[in-house]
Amino acid sequence: MEPLNQRSTTPLERVVSQRALQMSNSFTCQICVVALFCGLCIVSLILAILGNFQFAHFSMLNLSFNSDLNTTITHCSFKPKQIExxxxxxxxxxxxxxxxxxxxxxxxxxxxxxxxxxxxxxxxxxxxxxxxxHLENCKAKSLLHNRLDTRIVNDSFPPWTSRKGLLNMHPLAVSEGTHPPWIAGSDEENYPLTRKVQRDIWVHQHPSNCSDPNVKFLLADWERLPGFGIGAQIAGMCGLLAIAINEGRVLVTNFYNRADHDGCSGPSRSSWNCYFFAETSVECRQRALELVKIEDALSKGILTTKENYTSKHIWAGPTPRIWGDPWNYLQPTTDINGSLVASHRKMDRRWWRAQAVRYLMRFPTEYTCNLLNxxxxxxxxxxxxxxxxxxxxxxxxxxxxxxxxxxxxxx
Structure with a gap:
């Protein structure tokens, strides 16, 4: 009788077990199993050697490039002569x-x-x-600009020219066709009537005889309140220039707080002409400063100051109309709700401010030229x-x- 804990086997299982036992005792089978295991070991060893070699080769290349081609590995240089x-x-x-x-x-x-x-x-x-x-000869350029901004001996106009070329070789009297030298390009490349307006502003601001009793002046300081930036200061001066032209006065600017430093030395200290050429001639400036000390000049209206005008008149006053309405020829550039507005009430003010700023900054001084250099x-x-x-x-x-x-x- 078989033990209770012994599992019963079928005749087929007993036959297979006996056959497997016979094969395991066979010498040929043992040799095959050993050869199989040896082959697996040899293949694993070869793969490991190849993997270590590739990793080491990659590491050496990486070190040689990351060391700026100057590091040697095991006393060997990896820098080609061409790279050196x-x-x-x-x-x-x-x-x-x-x-x-x-x-x-x-x-x-x-x-x-x-x-x-x-x-x-x-x-x-x-x-x-x-x-x-990239550098300009500031001294030579300043001398040229001074000649182009000053009337010559017989009170005739500066040597502007009506065509491109050497200005000094074509000294022509200022006429309708004469181009202001600080404007580049044709009329089509600028705002409407820019060259004519710039020419007329210069003529207005540079009378031939500043001591003439018929010449009137507007003497004004630049805005100096802490809240006013340079943009607001320029906008305010544009309004004062418009008032001067409308009233037939020569605008003379006085104190400019942004030029009140050691870089602006001598007469240009605290003055606009530290950075750009003055808005008027030296003679007219001296005449205005003389008139400010005379009480009759203020009472008779020969001289006015900024205090004679309201802030609204300065900042939103009428644009000079002596040139008509040239801003009406501008292409629409104001976008409102996706549509270009062809005309609106601020177009004339923008046109005029562009003209006034261009005139006030027509020529940089030698000091500004050096700063730009x-x-x-x-x-x-x-x-x-x-x-x-x-x-x-x-x-x-x-x-x-x-x-x-x-x-x-x-x-």
Whole structure:
């Protein structure tokens, strides 16, 4: 009798179990099983070796590039010779660009003695310094603007011209066809009647004889309240210029708080002409300042000040109509609820403010020109240096010695 805990087997199961036992005892079967396990082990070992080699190779390449081509691994350099040469050329080019940029920075310094010392420290002579395409010759440009903004000896008009070309070679009297030199482009490229309006404003603000009893003046300070920014100050002065033209007066501006600093020295201190050419001639300014001390001038209306007009008259007064309604020819540019409005009551004011601002800022002074040079140099100086160095023929800079600055002698 079989034990209770022993599971009964079928005849088929007993036959299979006996056959499996016989096969396991077979020597051939054992050899096959061992070979199979050995093959699996060899394949695993080969895959592991290949994986470690690829990982190590990738790590070495990554280290060689991330170390700026200067790190060696196990005393081996991975930098190709071409990359070394390109790196040296780039470093040399960057040094030349920085040197030229610094030399141009020296040119911006004043006075001339300080400029020469600055260049001497860099080992560069000013005669060997390439011209900076992004910088203007402020002194020469200021002299030219002064000539174009001043009547000549016989009280005739400045040497403006009615066509493009050298202004100094075509001194023509101001006529209907004469173009103000501060306006670029044709009439079609500007606001309607811009060139005529600019010409007429200049003529109005520069009478031939400021001492003539028939010449009247409007003397006004710029707005100086803390809440008024430069935009509000300019808008207010545009209104005062409109009043002066409507009343046949010469506008003379006086105190300008944004010019009350050490950068604006001498007569330009606290004056608009620290930044831009004055709105009128020196003679008319002196005459207005003389009249302000005379009581009869104020009582007789020869001179008025800003206090003679209300704020509404200054800020929203009538636009000069001596040129008609040129703003009616403007294309509609005001968008209201998706539609362009062809005409509205503020179009004339916008047109006039554009004309007034253009006149008040017609010519920058030498001080403003220098400020613009500094800003352009800070923004575009290195870019300009790269362009100039690419265009130069031969090497720059040449090897100079301090004797150049003492005697002007070059090897």
């Amino acid at each position: 040469r390109l790196t040296d050329l780039k470093s040399d080019q960057d040094e030349r660009v920085s040197l030229l940029y610094s030399a141009w920075s020296c040119v911006l310094t004043e006075p001339t003695t300080e400029r020469s010392k600055c260049l001497w420290k860099l080992g560069i002579s000013e005669s060997n310094l390439p011209n900076a395409p 500094e800003e352009r140099h800070a923004a575009f100086g290195k870019m300009a240096a790269k362009m100039v160095l690419k265009s130069l023929i031969g090497e720059w800079p040449k090897v100079n010695s301090p004797l150049i600055f003492l005697f002007g002698i070059e090897d």
